[in-house]
Amino acid sequence: MSVNSQTVEETARSSDRSLAHQAVPVRWASRVGDAVWYRRIVIGLLALAVLAPIALLVYQSFLDNPFFQANAKLSFSAYSYVLSDRAFYEALRTTLVVSAGITVLAVPCGAVLAFLLNRTDLKGKSIFEIIVLVPMFISAIVLAFGYTVSIGPAGFLSLLVKGQIGRVPWDIYTVSGIVLVGAASHIPYAYLYVSAAMRNLPSDLEEAARTAGASVWRVLWDVTLPLVFPALVFVTALNLLLGFEMFGLPLILGDPKGITVLTTYILKLSTLFGVPVFQMMAVVALVIVLLTLPMVFLQRHLLRNSRRYAAIGGKGSRATPLRLSTTSQVVAIAFICLWIFFAVVLPVGGIVLRTFVNAWGVGVNVFQHLTLAHIAGLLNVPSLKRGVIDTILLSTVGAGLAVCIYMAIGLAGHRNRGASNVVLDYMILLPRAIPGLIIGLAFYWLFLFIPFLQSLRQTLVSIFIAYTIVGLSYGFRLLQSLLLQISPELEESARTTGATIGQTWRDVIIPITKPGLFGAWILIMMLFIRDYATGVYLLTSGTEVIGSLMISLLATGAMDTIVALAFVSIVLTAVALGLAIKLGVKVDA
Amino acid sequence: MKAVRGLMAVAGMVLVGASAGAYAQDNDLYEKAKSEGNVTLYSATDTAQVQSMIDAFKAKYPGIEVDYNDVGPEGTFNRVISEAAANQVGADLVWSSAMDRQMLLAQQGLFEAVELPEAKAIPDWGNFKNVLYATSVEPIGIIFNKNVLAEDKVPTTRAELIAYMKSDEAKDKVAALDPERSPSGFQFDTNDAKTTDNFWDVVAAFGAAGGKTYTSNGPVKESIDSGENALAFNIIGSYAIEWAKSSPSLGVMFDKERTAAFSRVIGFTKGAPHPNAGKLFLNFLLSQEGQAELARNGLPSVRTDIDASIGFDFDSINERVGGHMQPIPLDETLVTDMDNAKRAEFLTKWRDLVRNGG
Numbered sequence: 001m002s003v004n005s006q007t008v009e010e011t012a013r014s015s016d017r018s019l020a021h022q023a024v025p026v027r028w029a030s031r032v033g034d035a036v037w038y039r040r041i042v043i044g045l046l047a048l049a050v051l052a053p054i055a056l057l058v059y060q061s062f063l064d065n066p067f068f069q070a071n072a073k074l075s076f077s078a079y080s081y082v083l084s085d086r087a088f089y090e091a092l093r094t095t096l097v098v099s100a101g102i103t104v105l106a107v108p109c110g111a112v113l114a115f116l117l118n119r120t121d122l123k124g125k126s127i128f129e130i131i132v133l134v135p136m137f138i139s140a141i142v143l144a145f146g147y148t149v150s151i152g153p154a155g156f157l158s159l160l161v162k163g164q165i166g167r168v169p170w171d172i173y174t175v176s177g178i179v180l181v182g183a184a185s186h187i188p189y190a191y192l193y194v195s196a197a198m199r200n201l202p203s204d205l206e207e208a209a210r211t212a213g214a215s216v217w218r219v220l221w222d223v224t225l226p227l228v229f230p231a232l233v234f235v236t237a238l239n240l241l242l243g244f245e246m247f248g249l250p251l252i253l254g255d256p257k258g259i260t261v262l263t264t265y266i267l268k269l270s271t272l273f274g275v276p277v278f279q280m281m282a283v284v285a286l287v288i289v290l291l292t293l294p295m296v297f298l299q300r301h302l303l304r305n306s307r308r309y310a311a312i313g314g315k316g317s318r319a320t321p322l323r324l325s326t327t328s329q330v331v332a333i334a335f336i337c338l339w340i341f342f343a344v345v346l347p348v349g350g351i352v353l354r355t356f357v358n359a360w361g362v363g364v365n366v367f368q369h370l371t372l373a374h375i376a377g378l379l380n381v382p383s384l385k386r387g388v389i390d391t392i393l394l395s396t397v398g399a400g401l402a403v404c405i406y407m408a409i410g411l412a413g414h415r416n417r418g419a420s421n422v423v424l425d426y427m428i429l430l431p432r433a434i435p436g437l438i439i440g441l442a443f444y445w446l447f448l449f450i451p452f453l454q455s456l457r458q459t460l461v462s463i464f465i466a467y468t469i470v471g472l473s474y475g476f477r478l479l480q481s482l483l484l485q486i487s488p489e490l491e492e493s494a495r496t497t498g499a500t501i502g503q504t505w506r507d508v509i510i511p512i513t514k515p516g517l518f519g520a521w522i523l524i525m526m527l528f529i530r531d532y533a534t535g536v537y538l539l540t541s542g543t544e545v546i547g548s549l550m551i552s553l554l555a556t557g558a559m560d561t562i563v564a565l566a567f568v569s570i571v572l573t574a575v576a577l578g579l580a581i582k583l584g585v586k587v588d589a
Numbered sequence: 590m591k592a593v594r595g596l597m598a599v600a601g602m603v604l605v606g607a608s609a610g611a612y613a614q615d616n617d618l619y620e621k622a623k624s625e626g627n628v629t630l631y632s633a634t635d636t637a638q639v640q641s642m643i644d645a646f647k648a649k650y651p652g653i654e655v656d657y658n659d660v661g662p663e664g665t666f667n668r669v670i671s672e673a674a675a676n677q678v679g680a681d682l683v684w685s686s687a688m689d690r691q692m693l694l695a696q697q698g699l700f701e702a703v704e705l706p707e708a709k710a711i712p713d714w715g716n717f718k719n720v721l722y723a724t725s726v727e728p729i730g731i732i733f734n735k736n737v738l739a740e741d742k743v744p745t746t747r748a749e750l751i752a753y754m755k756s757d758e759a760k761d762k763v764a765a766l767d768p769e770r771s772p773s774g775f776q777f778d779t780n781d782a783k784t785t786d787n788f789w790d791v792v793a794a795f796g797a798a799g800g801k802t803y804t805s806n807g808p809v810k811e812s813i814d815s816g817e818n819a820l821a822f823n824i825i826g827s828y829a830i831e832w833a834k835s836s837p838s839l840g841v842m843f844d845k846e847r848t849a850a851f852s853r854v855i856g857f858t859k860g861a862p863h864p865n866a867g868k869l870f871l872n873f874l875l876s877q878e879g880q881a882e883l884a885r886n887g888l889p890s891v892r893t894d895i896d897a898s899i900g901f902d903f904d905s906i907n908e909r910v911g912g913h914m915q916p917i918p919l920d921e922t923l924v925t926d927m928d929n930a931k932r933a934e935f936l937t938k939w940r941d942l943v944r945n946g947g
Contacts, residue, residue, distance in 0.1 A: 068674035145811075154815035173801075255808055256801035258767070258944055267770040267804060272932055274689065274924075276667055359838045362816025363736030369837070383636045383659065448675045458679075537667070541658045552661045556635045557806030557828055559814075560835070 034415075035501045042412035043420040043427070049469055050427045053442030054289070054434070061282035068449065078279035082287075091265035092287070098179055098250070098261060099243025105183035107236050109339070110190020111228075115220050116332050117191075118198040119206065121321040123329060128336055130577060135343040136188035137573045139530035140248030141550050142566040143185055146347025147172055148252065149354045154361035156353065157346070173256045182249055184343035186242060190235040192523075196481045197231035198224065203320045216322050230484070233302045234477060237295045237429065241473075244288050245435040247533050262288060263435045278441070285438045292433040293426075300425050348570060355567040358560070374564040384561065387544035388568055391529060394460055394467070394545060395572070399525040402468045402475060403517060406524075409472075410479035411505055415488065432473040436533030440466055444537040458540050466534050475524050482516040483509065522580040526573050621865035622653055628866035629656040631665045632684040634853060634888070642882035646873050653866050662687035662772060666694065669858065673699055681867030684724070684855040687772055691854040692923040695720045700856035703868055707875040710892050712903070714918040715852060723852035723919055724874060725888045726903055727827035728910045729777050730843040732810070737762070737819045743842045747787055750822060750844075754794035763795060764809055764821040767802035769936055773851075777823045779927060779935060780849055780917055789942070791822075796943040814839055825851075826910070831887035845911035852891060852916060 060067050064075035082088050116122050117129055138146070151157050151172055158168040171177060205227070209219045225232065247263040254264060262284055269280045324332065354360065359369040378384045413424045431439060443466040447457035456462050468475075486509060494504040532547030539548045546569050550562050622628070632639070636659050643655045658680070660668065665685045672678050683700070685691050694700060695717065702719040715723030731750070733743050744750040753759055766774025781788040801818060803809045806828060812818040814836050826848075829841040855874065861867045873879045880890035884900025895902035907914040917923075 066670065066674075068671055148808075148811065149815075152815070152817060154812075154817040251804060252808060255767070255803045256764075256812070258802060264770070264804075270663070271769055271772055271775050272936060273929060274927060274932060275693065276663060358835055360815055361736075361838070362734065364816075364838060373835070377637070381637045381640060383657070445671065448671055448677060454677060537664070539658075539660055539664065541656055552659060552664075553635065554805040554807040555633070555661055557810040557832065558635055558637070559807050559811050561637070562807060 034417075035412075036418065039412040039416055039418060039420050042409055043424050046409055046412075046427050047423055049465075050430055050472070052446055053439055053469075054430060056442050056445055057282040057285055057434070057438065060278050061286055063279050066276075066278050068445075078277075078283045082280050082283045087260065087268065088265060088284070091260045091262050094175060094259060095244055095261040097175060098182065098246070099240050101176075101179035102182040102186050102243045103236055103239040105179070106186040106239050107190045107232065109183075110187045110192075110235065111194050111225060111232060112220070113187065113191045113336070114195040114198050114228075115224055116336070118195055119201075119203075119220075119224055119322055120216065120324050120332075122324060122332055124333065130581060131340055131344065132191055132336070133188050134348075134573075134577070135185040136192070137526040137530050137577075138185070138347060139532050139547055139550075139566075139569065140185075140246065141252065141532055141547075141554075141562075142351055142530075142569065143181065143347045144249050144252035145354070145563065145566065146350035147181055149350030149360065150346040155350070156360070156366070159362070172253055173259075175259060178250055178253050178259070181253065182243065182246065184339065186239055187339070187343065189238060189242065193235050193238075193477060193481060194228055194231045196478070197228040197485075201227055203322075206322060207320065210322065216324055216328065219322060229302070231481065233299050237292075237299050238432070238473065238477075240295060241292055241429065241432050244291065245433065247435055247437060263437065266435075266438075281438055281441070285434045288435070289430065289433045292429060296426050296429050299429075300422070351563055351566050351570060354563045374560040375567070377561060378564050378568065383541060383544055384549065384565070386542075387546050387549045387565070390460060390544055391546045391569070392572065394464060395525045395528040395576075398460075398464045398467065399528050400521055401464070402471060402524050402528075403479075403521045405468060406472070406475040406479050406520070407510075407513075407517065409476055410483055411509070413476075413480065414483045414509070415491070428473050428476050431469045436470060436531065437536055439470055440534040441537045443469075443534075447538070457538070458542050460543060462538050463535050463543050463545065466538065467528055467531060470531070470534050471524060471527055474527060475520065478520045478523065479513070479516075482513045482520075486512060519580070522576055525576050529569055529572050529576070618865055618869050619650055622650065622863070622869045625863040625866045626652065627654045627656055627863055628682070628870045629658070629680045629862065630682045630684055630870075631658050631660055631668055631680040633659070633662040633665055633686045634684065635659060638886040638888060639883065641886060642874070642879055645878060645882050646870060649873065649878070650869060653869070655870070662690065666690045669694055669699055670697075673860070678858055678860040678862060680858055681861040681863050682855055682871055683858055684853060686851070686853050687776070688851060688854050688917060688919065689776060689923040689927065690772075691721055691856055692717070692919070692921065695856060696921070696924065699859055701859045701861075703857045703871065705868065705872045705875065707872050710877070710894070711875060712891065714916060714920075715891050717919045721854050721856050721919055722871075722875060723891050723916070724855050724880075725827070725853045725883060726850050726891045726906065726914070726916050727825055727852065727889060728843055728848045728850045728906060728914055729823055730826035730829060730841055730848065730910065731820060731822045732813050732824050732829045732832070733820045733840045733842065734813050734816045734818070734838050735840045736838055737816045738840075740840060743820070743840065745842060746844055746846050747785065747791060751787065751790050751794045753820070754791075754798045754800075759798045759819065761799045761801070762819040763798050764801045764803060764812055764818040765795060765823055766806070766809065767804055768939055769802075770804040773825070774823065775932075776851065776917075777849065778939070780851075781823070782935065783926065784849065784915065785847070789938070792939060792942045796945075800943060802943065810836075810839075827887055827889055843910035844913075846913060848910040848914045850906075850914050850916040852919065853888070854919060 061078055062074055063072045064077045065072040113132060117125055117132070149155055151170065153168060162168050172181065205223050206219050209223050214222065245263060246261065250259065250261045250264055254260065260268070266281050266284055269277050353366065355374055356371060357366045357369045358371045358373065360366050413421055416424070443462065447453045447462050490508055491504050494508050499507065530547065532551055535543065535545050535548035536551050539552060546565050550565050553562050636657060639657065643657060647653065647655060662685050665683050666687065668679065669683055683694070700720050704719055708716060708719065708722065711722055731743065744753045754763055768775040768778045806825065809821050809824065810832055813821055816838065826841060826843060833839045833841050855871065857867055857871060877892060877894055880892050881895050881899050884890045884895050884902060889901035889906040891903055893903050897905050901909065
């Protein structure tokens with residue numbers, strides 16, 4: 001086994017951080033025994049699973065009728081209609097504004113939160129670490145209704161304030177309302193990935209800055225944040241993407257004043273034409289994808305030297321928390337509590353209240369209207385009972401399987417210097433770019449028209465596959481950040497003693513990442529619980545899950561059932577979190 | 590004596606034979622259905638509302654599983670067209686609240702005509718060439734919040750509704766389904782435009798009052814229930830009557846001059862996987878027993894022979910809404926009146942009045 005000059009160069013560079021700003025030239029020659037075929041096959045399969053639905057959408061967008069109808073011809077009519085529709089551009093503009101607004105608010109707050117909870121001696125860390133993730137696990141529909149009950153025009157907090165000052169000083173049915181609610185619920189995404197990167201940083205650089213006289217906040221800005229730059233880049237891209245494909249929040253909060261985003265614009269097209277216009281839905285979905293491609297490109301460009309951010313090396317080092325002054329402690333805790341009140345207490349409180357009352361709002365004393373009927377109602381309808389059970393099954397067993405799949409893909413991308421790595425970066429973010437509803441539709445078609453998949457369509461397997469692809473960007477990144485922090489020295493020492501790459505993965509990498517894997521499982525579990533749009537088209541008797549049931553019940557106005565289901569999903573999430581705590585698992589990996 | 594007895598015996602045998610003949614036909618269908626073992630439906634009606642009807646069917650015809658898929662009006666349409674194209678027809682019966690889309694599917698030849706004994710009890714306007722059947726008749730009305738709007742002030746005619754919406758107390762407190770995004774909202778509004786002469790006055794008043802529009806029934810109901818909005822019009826009355834039973838703040842009112850009504854429409858799929866079970870179930874659904882179970886759960890029957898203590902039938906619901914119920918007829922005008930150009934024109938006019946303040 002030859003140790004080539006590149007390795008020697010890099011090893012030398014890594015111990016001299018002052019050279020860290022010089023670019024390391026990437027050589028494309030792959031090393032012997034680098035598991036090239038494993039990487040190619042896994043990434044190839046992934047590309048197939050991700051590109052198949054997208055290819056179908058692209059094909060559909062160039063037709064003038066659903067692709068499976070005999071009279072469908074190649075045509076630009078879908079593109080010309082959408083791209084010349086004023087309503088489309090209004091929806092696009094609103095989407096961009098909402099998305100940018102959410103990102104600008106959520107990323108800095110998430111980064112500061114991660115810093116406070118990982119690098120400082122903030123009081124109450126252990127409690128906060130758990131609570132800060134909760135908004136992420138509440139589905140958007142649940143959130144939206146929860147906010148309506150708590151701070152909507154007839155919400156309990158609004159009526160309280162109105163009683164004091166005569167009017168309600170806020171309105172959640174506006175673009176700013178959607179941005180604020182969206183930002184509050186997206187902070188955990190930023191927090192999670194930045195936190196994973198910050199968690200194991202050794203403190204020597206931060207301590208050096210402190211001894212040179214920098215304040216804690218200066219340290220944050222000049223030392224810690226630059227060290228977690230890849231995570232920051234990723235969460236910015238992720239939040240922008242999440243903003244584009246948001247559906248539940250704008251559906252409920254944007255409805256009354258007719259505020260439309262790209263995903264709800266699609267609903268307008270169906271009514272306008274009287275039949276589902278898949279070709280135009282495909283065009284809108286592809287527009288969103290095209291918007292994300294430059295982002296992925298930019299992200300790759302910024303992260304091409306991610307090797308510099310490896311921090312778990314062969315030498316051990318302690319992470320000492322930075323000390324905050326008392327004022328800073330108080331201010332920090334106050335802000336965190338305020339955010340938790342807004343992002344968790346208000347919506348969850350709203351749902352819990354609504355689940356147990358049969359009347360609320362103007363002129364109603366809710367305590368006179370308490371009832372258990374909504375919960376009892378769930379037990380009487382077999383499809384609802386099935387939905388709860390299927391959700392539990394999918395989110396425990398399914399999430400476990402998904403983590404294994406993400407790990408396999410993660411390993412395929414680990415230290416991958418080949419061209420397949422470029423493919424991987426795009427494959428990971430692409431499914432997230434397409435609104436969940438449409439990816440679900442594409443998968444429905446794949447399962448309907450491809451012969452060997454047909455038998456799976458009406459089983460939970462079809463939902464599992466769709467969820468796994470949609471969850472790629474979260475799950476894979478979680479595992480990738482775990483892997484990225486392992487410095488090559490550990491693997492290389494294994495290789496120099498004669499281990500094959502498979503043995504290295506099995507005996508060095510996986511044991512190091514094991515604690516993180518449990519955390520990843522719990523996280524994916526909670527993401528599967530809260531998904532609602534992906535399973536809608538695949539919904540049938542036997543594939544009911546809580547999220548899609550809630551959407552289908554919206555049409556008939558069965559609000560009591562919807563909130564009861566929302567309550568159950570909150571309880572399931574709480575159980576998963578409790579499980580994590582009991583097992584001593586660090587939920588943010 | 591002997592002759593009379595003989596005559597009676599013959600008469601008796603003829604009678605028994607006649608009824609045995611009819612029963613034998615039903616029994617024959619049942620046997621074939623039992624060997625199929627399953628009937629599959631795609632539907633847009635909540636399972637909770639149909640559970641007792643399904644249970645009654647299973648009790649009367651044991652041995653047949655009922656696979657009930659509540660996939661919504663969009664879902665039913667999508668599935669039928671895509672499954673037919675993929676040769677993977679999954680449902681025997683397709684039951685949707687979107688009357689125009691069901692008609693579209695019928696016109697595309699995706700349904701088959703079936704002759705059923707119980708079809709005789711279905712009125713003419715509810716039977717399209719034995720291909721589509723109306724299974725309910727549900728009036729469309731107004732819901733209001735009793736704490737915000739006193740019952741005696743609730744408008745009972747279109748003219749009163751316009752006057753109310755023009756008043757100050759209605760500002761920012763009126764709601765309706767958005768015809769741009771809600772297919773049922775579109776259906777009710779276009780039906781009004783076709784059958785009344787002051788629809789656009791209603792819309793203008795709605796727009797001037799800052800009317801709020803919603804994509805689905807759930808949020809409308811919540812907004813009225815909580816008092817966020819005082820009144821919503823063109824709402825499905827059968828749902829509203831049920832909601833009012835469990836929501837003390839919610840009231841229902843119907844236009845006493847004229848009340849439109851829509852129906853849930855069912856069709857028998859071409860190439861159904863279990864045709865005999867499908868026919869048996871459809872017949873049961875249209876029978877007095879099946880319709881009574883639907884009426885029991887808030888879906889007024891399209892028949893006229895349902896016991897009032899169980900639920901509404903055509904006559905009793907007509908009485909409830911003031912005697913001037915006008916069901917939307919199940920015919921081809923459902924689609925021909927609404928081609929793309931007319932749809933675009935309608936929606937542009939709506940948008941101008943509501944979004945741009947008229």
